[in-house]
Amino acid sequence: MQEADLRPSSREELRAPAGANAAALGALAVLACAFLFASYCIARALVGGFGSGLGTIALCASATAAASIFLWWLVPFADFAEIFWVHLPADRRARAAQCPHCGYPHESRATCTECGRSTEPLPAWALGARPVRRLAAVLVPALVVGCVAGEAWCRLDESRFVVEARGAAGPYTRARAFPTGFARMSCDEDGALHSEAWPDFDRDRSWQSGDESRRPRGIGWKAEADEREAAEKAQRAP
Numbered sequence: 001m002q003e004a005d006l007r008p009s010s011r012e013e014l015r016a017p018a019g020a021n022a023a024a025l026g027a028l029a030v031l032a033c034a035f036l037f038a039s040y041c042i043a044r045a046l047v048g049g050f051g052s053g054l055g056t057i058a059l060c061a062s063a064t065a066a067a068s069i070f071l072w073w074l075v076p077f078a079d080f081a082e083i084f085w086v087h088l089p090a091d092r093r094a095r096a097a098q099c100p101h102c103g104y105p106h107e108s109r110a111t112c113t114e115c116g117r118s119t120e121p122l123p124a125w126a127l128g129a130r131p132v133r134r135l136a137a138v139l140v141p142a143l144v145v146g147c148v149a150g151e152a153w154c155r156l157d158e159s160r161f162v163v164e165a166r167g168a169a170g171p172y173t174r175a176r177a178f179p180t181g182f183a184r185m186s187c188d189e190d191g192a193l194h195s196e197a198w199p200d201f202d203r204d205r206s207w208q209s210g211d212e213s214r215r216p217r218g219i220g221w222k223a224e225a226d227e228r229e230a231a232e233k234a235q236r237a238p
């Protein structure tokens, strides 16, 4: 009879302070938003093309949703506050023969003489529905935030590029903004805008001259490099 009365109170004990949970879930939310933002930007750079229509946005958002699979292994961290505030102290007290609730020595009594609750050790933490629900409640909004922020960031970068390309006389090219520096945007002579991931990958290897001025850049680099090479060859020839 008394045991039945004690159960609900020990269930209540299995909750960490609300602030601790908010901090743990907030940290997870920040991590998830950053990861999903980067995933969206990378998807956008890999898809290529300049600007985005609904099709591109849908494709990149699906790729980002697929990338969120990598965040699901963090599911025990959704219960971090409970593990840290409830299960670890209870475990320490159980090993020291103390009441799991108040820490008073129980001297093998079933009921604590200090707080009147059961001295039975608390159940160990187990993966259940609660951490999964909590992580889902973090990941779904984070997916929306990541995609919206990623799209806004890519558009901002592209509109900045358009302004720069207009200001530059002739063709213009530069890398996309962080975190997608591997992709390049370019504006050719007739003002057509392109963006591609890993353009001319070989060039990036052959480029690395110690002399900064000898590193060819931009559109027409290959023709210039060939010309220079031919000129050097002609010079060397007797």
Ligand SMILES: [Zn+2]
Pocket: 099, 100, 101, 102, 103, 104, 112, 113, 114, 115, 116, 117
């Ligand atoms: Zn007690």
